[in-house]
Amino acid sequence: MYQLIQEKPEDRWEVEALYDLCFAPGRTALSSYRLRDGVPPVARLCLVARDADGILAGAIRFWPVRVGRAEALLLGPVAVHPTRQGEGLGGLLMREGLARAEEDRWPRILLVGDEPYYRRFGFTKLEGVEMPPPTNPARVLGIGDWEGVTGKVRPWAH
Template sequence: MGVQVFSIAQEQPSDWWEVEALYDLCFAPGREALSSYRLRDGVDKVAPLCLIARDRDGIVAAAIRYWPIMVGDHPALLLGPIAVHPTRQGEGLGGLLMHQSLEMTEGLGWPRVMLVGDYPYYSRFGFEKLTGVEMPPPTNPDRVLGIGDWEGIEGAVTKWPEAK
Protein backbone atom coordinates (compact mmCIF):
# COMPACT_ATOMS: atom_id res chain seq x y z
CA MET A 1 0.00 0.00 0.00
CA GLY A 2 1.37 3.41 -0.94
CA VAL A 3 1.90 6.38 1.31
CA GLN A 4 -1.27 8.40 1.82
CA VAL A 5 -0.89 12.08 1.07
CA PHE A 6 -3.01 14.68 2.84
CA SER A 7 -3.32 18.40 2.22
CA ILE A 8 -3.80 20.65 5.25
CA ALA A 9 -5.61 23.93 4.73
CA GLN A 10 -7.64 26.52 6.59
CA GLU A 11 -11.30 25.60 6.71
CA GLN A 12 -13.29 27.71 4.26
CA PRO A 13 -17.00 28.58 4.43
CA SER A 14 -17.59 26.15 1.54
CA ASP A 15 -16.19 23.31 3.72
CA TRP A 16 -18.81 23.80 6.44
CA TRP A 17 -21.21 21.00 5.39
CA GLU A 18 -18.42 18.44 4.99
CA VAL A 19 -16.88 19.33 8.35
CA GLU A 20 -20.25 19.21 10.12
CA ALA A 21 -20.95 15.80 8.54
CA LEU A 22 -17.58 14.58 9.86
CA TYR A 23 -18.42 15.82 13.37
CA ASP A 24 -21.85 14.16 13.18
CA LEU A 25 -20.19 10.89 12.17
CA CYS A 26 -17.54 11.02 14.91
CA PHE A 27 -19.57 12.27 17.87
CA ALA A 28 -22.68 11.06 19.62
CA PRO A 29 -26.07 12.43 18.69
CA GLY A 30 -26.83 15.48 20.79
CA ARG A 31 -23.24 16.75 20.66
CA GLU A 32 -24.56 20.26 20.26
CA ALA A 33 -26.28 20.03 23.65
CA LEU A 34 -22.87 20.07 25.41
CA SER A 35 -22.00 23.15 27.44
CA SER A 36 -19.06 23.91 25.14
CA TYR A 37 -21.52 24.53 22.32
CA ARG A 38 -23.26 27.26 24.35
CA LEU A 39 -19.88 29.05 24.46
CA ARG A 40 -19.72 28.89 20.64
CA ASP A 41 -23.27 30.03 19.83
CA GLY A 42 -23.16 33.29 17.89
CA VAL A 43 -19.36 33.54 18.17
CA ASP A 44 -17.09 33.46 15.14
CA LYS A 45 -14.47 30.72 15.25
CA VAL A 46 -10.80 31.74 15.03
CA ALA A 47 -10.56 31.08 11.31
CA PRO A 48 -6.75 30.85 10.85
CA LEU A 49 -6.63 28.00 13.39
CA CYS A 50 -9.54 26.00 11.96
CA LEU A 51 -7.86 23.42 9.77
CA ILE A 52 -8.97 20.52 7.64
CA ALA A 53 -7.04 17.60 6.19
CA ARG A 54 -8.16 16.28 2.80
CA ASP A 55 -7.00 13.03 1.30
CA ARG A 56 -5.76 12.75 -2.30
CA ASP A 57 -9.37 12.33 -3.46
CA GLY A 58 -10.33 15.62 -1.82
CA ILE A 59 -12.36 14.03 0.97
CA VAL A 60 -12.24 15.68 4.41
CA ALA A 61 -10.41 13.18 6.63
CA ALA A 62 -9.95 15.36 9.74
CA ALA A 63 -10.88 18.77 11.11
CA ILE A 64 -10.09 20.99 14.09
CA ARG A 65 -11.71 24.23 15.25
CA TYR A 66 -10.94 26.91 17.86
CA TRP A 67 -13.22 29.47 19.50
CA PRO A 68 -12.46 32.57 21.59
CA ILE A 69 -13.69 32.45 25.20
CA MET A 70 -13.08 34.26 28.46
CA VAL A 71 -11.72 32.66 31.63
CA GLY A 72 -12.44 35.14 34.37
CA ASP A 73 -11.18 38.40 32.83
CA HIS A 74 -8.66 36.70 30.51
CA PRO A 75 -9.04 35.74 26.86
CA ALA A 76 -8.35 32.14 25.90
CA LEU A 77 -9.06 29.68 23.14
CA LEU A 78 -11.41 26.73 23.39
CA LEU A 79 -10.12 23.92 21.18
CA GLY A 80 -12.74 21.72 19.67
CA PRO A 81 -14.15 19.89 18.20
CA ILE A 82 -11.36 17.87 16.63
CA ALA A 83 -12.31 14.78 14.66
CA VAL A 84 -10.74 12.21 12.39
CA HIS A 85 -12.87 10.11 10.06
CA PRO A 86 -13.17 6.55 11.45
CA THR A 87 -11.46 5.10 8.36
CA ARG A 88 -8.50 7.44 8.89
CA GLN A 89 -7.97 7.04 12.63
CA GLY A 90 -4.54 5.83 13.66
CA GLU A 91 -2.80 7.60 10.77
CA GLY A 92 -1.63 10.56 12.90
CA LEU A 93 -3.98 13.13 11.38
CA GLY A 94 -5.38 14.31 14.72
CA GLY A 95 -1.86 14.81 16.05
CA LEU A 96 -0.81 16.61 12.88
CA LEU A 97 -3.72 19.07 13.14
CA MET A 98 -3.12 19.53 16.89
CA HIS A 99 0.58 20.28 16.50
CA GLN A 100 0.19 22.54 13.46
CA SER A 101 -2.63 24.60 14.97
CA LEU A 102 -1.13 24.83 18.48
CA GLU A 103 2.13 26.12 16.98
CA MET A 104 0.16 29.01 15.47
CA THR A 105 -1.82 30.10 18.54
CA GLU A 106 0.72 32.26 20.35
CA GLY A 107 1.82 33.96 17.15
CA LEU A 108 -1.79 34.97 16.61
CA GLY A 109 -1.96 36.52 20.09
CA TRP A 110 -3.52 33.61 21.99
CA PRO A 111 -1.22 32.61 24.89
CA ARG A 112 -3.52 29.92 26.33
CA VAL A 113 -5.70 27.13 25.01
CA MET A 114 -8.15 24.91 26.84
CA LEU A 115 -10.34 21.96 25.99
CA VAL A 116 -12.57 19.39 27.60
CA GLY A 117 -11.17 15.94 26.95
CA ASP A 118 -9.31 12.84 28.07
CA TYR A 119 -6.13 13.71 29.94
CA PRO A 120 -4.24 10.54 28.89
CA TYR A 121 -4.72 11.45 25.22
CA TYR A 122 -4.19 15.22 25.34
CA SER A 123 -1.28 15.15 27.81
CA ARG A 124 0.96 13.96 24.96
CA PHE A 125 0.44 17.37 23.35
CA GLY A 126 1.38 19.16 26.59
CA PHE A 127 -2.09 19.70 28.05
CA GLU A 128 -2.38 19.67 31.85
CA LYS A 129 -5.40 19.58 34.14
CA LEU A 130 -6.59 23.09 34.99
CA THR A 131 -7.56 23.89 38.55
CA GLY A 132 -9.64 26.94 39.31
CA VAL A 133 -11.05 27.06 35.76
CA GLU A 134 -14.77 26.34 35.82
CA MET A 135 -16.54 25.18 32.68
CA PRO A 136 -20.31 25.54 32.67
CA PRO A 137 -22.08 22.44 33.98
CA PRO A 138 -22.37 19.62 33.36
CA THR A 139 -18.60 19.27 32.84
CA ASN A 140 -16.32 16.88 34.70
CA PRO A 141 -13.56 19.12 36.19
CA ASP A 142 -10.99 16.35 35.60
CA ARG A 143 -11.53 16.78 31.84
CA VAL A 144 -10.81 20.54 31.82
CA LEU A 145 -7.32 20.77 30.33
CA GLY A 146 -5.06 23.61 29.23
CA ILE A 147 -1.79 24.43 27.53
CA GLY A 148 0.10 27.72 27.46
CA ASP A 149 0.27 30.50 30.04
CA TRP A 150 -2.31 29.63 32.71
CA GLU A 151 -0.38 31.01 35.70
CA GLY A 152 -2.80 32.94 37.90
CA ILE A 153 -5.72 32.38 35.51
CA GLU A 154 -8.86 31.27 37.31
CA GLY A 155 -12.58 31.73 37.13
CA ALA A 156 -15.63 30.81 35.15
CA VAL A 157 -15.37 30.08 31.45
CA THR A 158 -17.77 32.42 29.66
CA LYS A 159 -18.78 33.34 26.16
CA TRP A 160 -16.57 35.70 24.17
CA PRO A 161 -17.97 39.23 24.69
CA GLU A 162 -18.14 40.11 21.00
CA ALA A 163 -20.76 37.46 20.28
CA LYS A 164 -23.30 38.45 17.65
Protein backbone atom coordinates in the same frame (compact mmCIF):
# COMPACT_ATOMS: atom_id res chain seq x y z
CA MET B 1 -0.48 12.23 2.26
CA TYR B 2 -2.75 14.95 3.60
CA GLN B 3 -3.01 18.62 2.85
CA LEU B 4 -3.88 20.84 5.83
CA ILE B 5 -5.65 24.03 4.81
CA GLN B 6 -7.69 26.67 6.53
CA GLU B 7 -11.36 25.76 6.65
CA LYS B 8 -13.37 27.77 4.12
CA PRO B 9 -17.03 28.75 4.44
CA GLU B 10 -17.96 26.20 1.77
CA ASP B 11 -16.40 23.43 3.94
CA ARG B 12 -18.81 24.07 6.81
CA TRP B 13 -21.47 21.46 6.13
CA GLU B 14 -18.97 18.79 5.20
CA VAL B 15 -17.09 19.45 8.47
CA GLU B 16 -20.36 19.41 10.43
CA ALA B 17 -21.20 16.03 8.87
CA LEU B 18 -17.79 14.72 9.97
CA TYR B 19 -18.43 15.92 13.53
CA ASP B 20 -21.87 14.28 13.48
CA LEU B 21 -20.27 11.01 12.37
CA CYS B 22 -17.51 11.09 14.99
CA PHE B 23 -19.44 12.33 18.02
CA ALA B 24 -22.71 11.54 19.75
CA PRO B 25 -25.85 12.75 17.98
CA GLY B 26 -26.54 15.22 20.79
CA ARG B 27 -23.10 16.83 20.61
CA THR B 28 -24.49 20.33 20.05
CA ALA B 29 -26.40 20.07 23.34
CA LEU B 30 -23.12 19.93 25.27
CA SER B 31 -22.39 22.93 27.46
CA SER B 32 -19.23 23.73 25.49
CA TYR B 33 -21.44 24.52 22.49
CA ARG B 34 -23.13 27.30 24.47
CA LEU B 35 -19.73 29.01 24.59
CA ARG B 36 -19.69 28.97 20.77
CA ASP B 37 -23.24 30.24 20.13
CA GLY B 38 -23.15 33.45 18.12
CA VAL B 39 -19.34 33.62 18.22
CA PRO B 40 -17.36 32.90 15.08
CA PRO B 41 -14.40 30.52 15.41
CA VAL B 42 -10.86 31.85 14.96
CA ALA B 43 -10.74 31.29 11.20
CA ARG B 44 -6.96 31.01 10.76
CA LEU B 45 -6.82 28.21 13.32
CA CYS B 46 -9.69 26.15 11.91
CA LEU B 47 -8.15 23.52 9.66
CA VAL B 48 -9.32 20.72 7.43
CA ALA B 49 -7.24 17.78 6.28
CA ARG B 50 -7.90 16.48 2.79
CA ASP B 51 -6.36 13.52 1.04
CA ALA B 52 -4.89 13.57 -2.48
CA ASP B 53 -8.40 13.13 -3.91
CA GLY B 54 -9.73 16.12 -1.95
CA ILE B 55 -11.76 13.95 0.44
CA LEU B 56 -12.19 15.37 3.94
CA ALA B 57 -10.32 13.22 6.46
CA GLY B 58 -10.20 15.46 9.54
CA ALA B 59 -10.94 18.88 10.99
CA ILE B 60 -10.14 21.06 13.99
CA ARG B 61 -11.66 24.30 15.25
CA PHE B 62 -10.73 26.89 17.88
CA TRP B 63 -13.04 29.43 19.54
CA PRO B 64 -12.25 32.54 21.57
CA VAL B 65 -13.54 32.50 25.16
CA ARG B 66 -12.95 34.35 28.39
CA VAL B 67 -11.87 32.81 31.67
CA GLY B 68 -12.47 35.32 34.42
CA ARG B 69 -11.09 38.43 32.73
CA ALA B 70 -8.49 36.58 30.66
CA GLU B 71 -8.63 35.69 26.98
CA ALA B 72 -8.25 32.07 25.93
CA LEU B 73 -8.96 29.67 23.11
CA LEU B 74 -11.34 26.76 23.42
CA LEU B 75 -10.01 23.94 21.25
CA GLY B 76 -12.57 21.69 19.67
CA PRO B 77 -13.98 19.85 18.16
CA VAL B 78 -11.16 17.91 16.57
CA ALA B 79 -12.18 14.85 14.58
CA VAL B 80 -10.76 12.31 12.17
CA HIS B 81 -12.96 10.22 9.91
CA PRO B 82 -13.23 6.67 11.32
CA THR B 83 -11.63 5.18 8.19
CA ARG B 84 -8.58 7.44 8.70
CA GLN B 85 -8.07 7.01 12.43
CA GLY B 86 -4.79 5.55 13.63
CA GLU B 87 -2.75 7.31 10.93
CA GLY B 88 -1.58 10.20 13.13
CA LEU B 89 -3.90 12.69 11.50
CA GLY B 90 -5.39 13.89 14.81
CA GLY B 91 -1.89 14.66 16.08
CA LEU B 92 -1.05 16.49 12.85
CA LEU B 93 -4.15 18.66 13.18
CA MET B 94 -3.39 19.34 16.85
CA ARG B 95 0.25 20.27 16.29
CA GLU B 96 -0.52 22.57 13.35
CA GLY B 97 -3.42 24.26 15.17
CA LEU B 98 -1.36 24.78 18.33
CA ALA B 99 1.59 26.13 16.31
CA ARG B 100 -0.66 28.65 14.57
CA ALA B 101 -2.18 29.70 17.91
CA GLU B 102 1.32 30.28 19.27
CA GLU B 103 2.29 32.28 16.15
CA ASP B 104 -0.79 34.43 16.70
CA ARG B 105 0.25 34.91 20.34
CA TRP B 106 -2.76 33.35 22.03
CA PRO B 107 -1.53 33.02 25.63
CA ARG B 108 -3.59 29.99 26.67
CA ILE B 109 -5.75 27.22 25.29
CA LEU B 110 -8.24 24.96 27.02
CA LEU B 111 -10.23 21.92 26.01
CA VAL B 112 -12.45 19.26 27.49
CA GLY B 113 -10.95 15.85 26.93
CA ASP B 114 -9.03 12.82 28.10
CA GLU B 115 -5.84 13.90 29.83
CA PRO B 116 -3.86 10.76 28.90
CA TYR B 117 -4.40 11.52 25.20
CA TYR B 118 -3.85 15.28 25.29
CA ARG B 119 -0.85 15.15 27.67
CA ARG B 120 1.42 14.39 24.68
CA PHE B 121 0.61 17.85 23.33
CA GLY B 122 1.42 19.52 26.67
CA PHE B 123 -2.08 19.76 28.15
CA THR B 124 -2.56 19.32 31.90
CA LYS B 125 -5.57 19.46 34.21
CA LEU B 126 -6.60 23.02 35.07
CA GLU B 127 -7.44 23.97 38.63
CA GLY B 128 -9.88 26.80 39.26
CA VAL B 129 -11.18 26.98 35.68
CA GLU B 130 -14.90 26.23 35.58
CA MET B 131 -16.54 25.06 32.39
CA PRO B 132 -20.34 25.32 32.35
CA PRO B 133 -22.00 22.33 34.00
CA PRO B 134 -22.32 19.43 33.70
CA THR B 135 -18.67 19.29 32.53
CA ASN B 136 -16.47 16.95 34.55
CA PRO B 137 -13.74 19.18 36.10
CA ALA B 138 -11.16 16.39 35.68
CA ARG B 139 -11.54 16.75 31.89
CA VAL B 140 -10.83 20.51 31.77
CA LEU B 141 -7.29 20.74 30.40
CA GLY B 142 -5.05 23.61 29.42
CA ILE B 143 -1.78 24.60 27.84
CA GLY B 144 -0.01 27.94 27.94
CA ASP B 145 0.15 30.64 30.61
CA TRP B 146 -2.54 29.85 33.16
CA GLU B 147 -0.69 31.46 36.09
CA GLY B 148 -3.30 33.31 38.16
CA VAL B 149 -6.11 32.65 35.65
CA THR B 150 -9.19 31.22 37.32
CA GLY B 151 -12.93 31.56 37.06
CA LYS B 152 -15.82 30.61 34.88
CA VAL B 153 -15.35 30.06 31.17
CA ARG B 154 -17.68 32.47 29.37
CA PRO B 155 -18.50 33.22 25.75
CA TRP B 156 -16.20 35.74 24.08
CA ALA B 157 -18.96 38.31 23.61
CA HIS B 158 -19.86 38.54 27.33
